Amino acid sequence: MGKKSTNILQYILWTAVAAVLLYFSFRGVDWKDFGAALRGCRWGYVVLSMVLGATVFYIRALRWRMQLLPLDPSTSRLTCFNAYNICMITNIVLPRVGEVARCGIVTKHSARDGEGKRLVSFDKAIGTVVVDRLWDGVSILVVLVLLLSLMWNRFGSFFTDTLFPGVSGKAHLWWILALGALFAGGFIFLCWRLREREGIWSRVWGWIRGIYDGLLSCLHMRNGWLFIVYTAIIWGLYWLMSACIIWALQGVDPATVGPELGAALEKISGLGMADALFLMFAGAVSSLIPVPGGFGAFHGVVAGALSSLYGIPFGAGLIFATLSHESQVIVNAFCGACSYVHETFFRR
Numbered sequence: 001m002g003k004k005s006t007n008i009l010q011y012i013l014w015t016a017v018a019a020v021l022l023y024f025s026f027r028g029v030d031w032k033d034f035g036a037a038l039r040g041c042r043w044g045y046v047v048l049s050m051v052l053g054a055t056v057f058y059i060r061a062l063r064w065r066m067q068l069l070p071l072d073p074s075t076s077r078l079t080c081f082n083a084y085n086i087c088m089i090t091n092i093v094l095p096r097v098g099e100v101a102r103c104g105i106v107t108k109h110s111a112r113d114g115e116g117k118r119l120v121s122f123d124k125a126i127g128t129v130v131v132d133r134l135w136d137g138v139s140i141l142v143v144l145v146l147l148l149s150l151m152w153n154r155f156g157s158f159f160t161d162t163l164f165p166g167v168s169g170k171a172h173l174w175w176i177l178a179l180g181a182l183f184a185g186g187f188i189f190l191c192w193r194l195r196e197r198e199g200i201w202s203r204v205w206g207w208i209r210g211i212y213d214g215l216l217s218c219l220h221m222r223n224g225w226l227f228i229v230y231t232a233i234i235w236g237l238y239w240l241m242s243a244c245i246i247w248a249l250q251g252v253d254p255a256t257v258g259p260e261l262g263a264a265l266e267k268i269s270g271l272g273m274a275d276a277l278f279l280m281f282a283g284a285v286s287s288l289i290p291v292p293g294g295f296g297a298f299h300g301v302v303a304g305a306l307s308s309l310y311g312i313p314f315g316a317g318l319i320f321a322t323l324s325h326e327s328q329v330i331v332n333a334f335c336g337a338c339s340y341v342h343e344t345f346f347r348r
Contacts, residue, residue: 019296029315033261037319042251046327049244052237053331057084059237060132063230066221067128072110072119079109082339089336092293092329099129105343139235143281155278158309235280242283243276245324264316271310279305283324293332298325 061080068075083105087098103125110120147155188208194201221227250269254262279302286301287294302324303317 029318033257034315034319036257037249037252037261037265037316038323040252040256041248041323043248045244045248045251046323049241049248049324050327050331052241052244053328054335056234056237056241057081057088057331057335059230059234060084063227063234064128064132066223066227066230067131068106068120068125070221071124071128074111075106075120076109079106082343085332085335085339086343088332089340092332092336095290095292099126099133103129109347135231139231140281140284143235143277143284147278147281151274151278154274155309158278158305238280238284239273239277241328242280242324243273245320245327246271246276246279248323249320260313261316264312267310267312268316268320275310278309279320279324293329294325 058081061077061084064084065075065077065080068080083102086105087102090098090101103122106120106125107118107122110118113119191201191205191208195205196202246268249265250271252265254265257265282302282305283298286298289297289301291297299318299321302321303314306312306317306320307314
């Protein structure tokens with residue numbers, strides 16, 4: 001079977017998974033209450049969340065450009081912004097393919113050296129994208145540590161009852177994480193000791209060393225501290241976007257919906273910034289499931305988190321998930337379409 005056929009089958013498979021997840025997430029939803037809640041929310045906060053989402057795209061483009069400038073100082077902000085926007089709209093349809101698309105755009109606009117070769121070749125662009133994603137992974141781990149260390153009393157039950165069922169208490173979870181870290185450290189040490197051997201060990205060590213070098217590459221950039229600042233701003237905006245959806249739902253009058261949803265809205269009215277951070281983390285975890293556009297996966301994970309931790313009915317949690325996800329899909333589609341039109345018809 002050829003690579004193209006394999007990619008098509010993978011796409012069909014993950015699209016089917018998304019459809020199944022959406023079906024099981026939304027079956028049994030009271031659509032009358034669902035619609036009433038959407039009509040009654042504070043849409044100004046939803047729009048603010050969308051504006052923040054577009055801002056994240058631009059800051060991500062600036063952060064990515066910092067990696068590209070040492071390769072090609074002529075790389076423009078507009079090129080990176082358009083490339084990232086087109087990446088996001090592509091990922092709505094074809095998961096992970098957007099990363100290839102944005103590398104192609106940057107390579108297309110890269111200057112040439114004396115031999116006529118692009119300064120930012122495709123493989124170099126792919127390397128910068130890998131580093132970009134590595135830092136996203138590190139950021140998610142930082143959020144996880146914050147939740148476990150500083151807010152255990154509030155969110156600990158989600159990790160022990162939902163993510164790690166059978167684990168009782170903070171100490172047991174920390175032991176599991178410590179053993180996991182010890183195992184990973186031992187494996188890395190083993191790969192280092194056997195790195196001179198031909199075969200799997202040398203290849204794995206090369207992969208580990210590549211990740212290490214990629215994570216530290218920002219320290220070798222000019223104004224490398226700015227890379228860290230951009231990363232903090234990006235995840236701070238994600239946090240604020242999550243809070244905006246909470247504030248939007250806090251404007252719904254419980255009297256306009258059924259008693260069950262009304263009771264759920266009363267619980268949502270008590271959520272704050274710490275809860276927004278937790279829901280942001282849950283949404284980030286859902287991105288690990290490579291379904292087109294995150295459809296179904298985001299809805300199921302976030303609604304499930306609201307249900308398991310706060311006792312908010314799954315259907316009510318889907319309202320939060322839908323506002324969060326679909327508002328950003330609109331942003332992705334709009335920004336991506338504008339960048340595609342600009343790249344296709346107005347840039348040479």
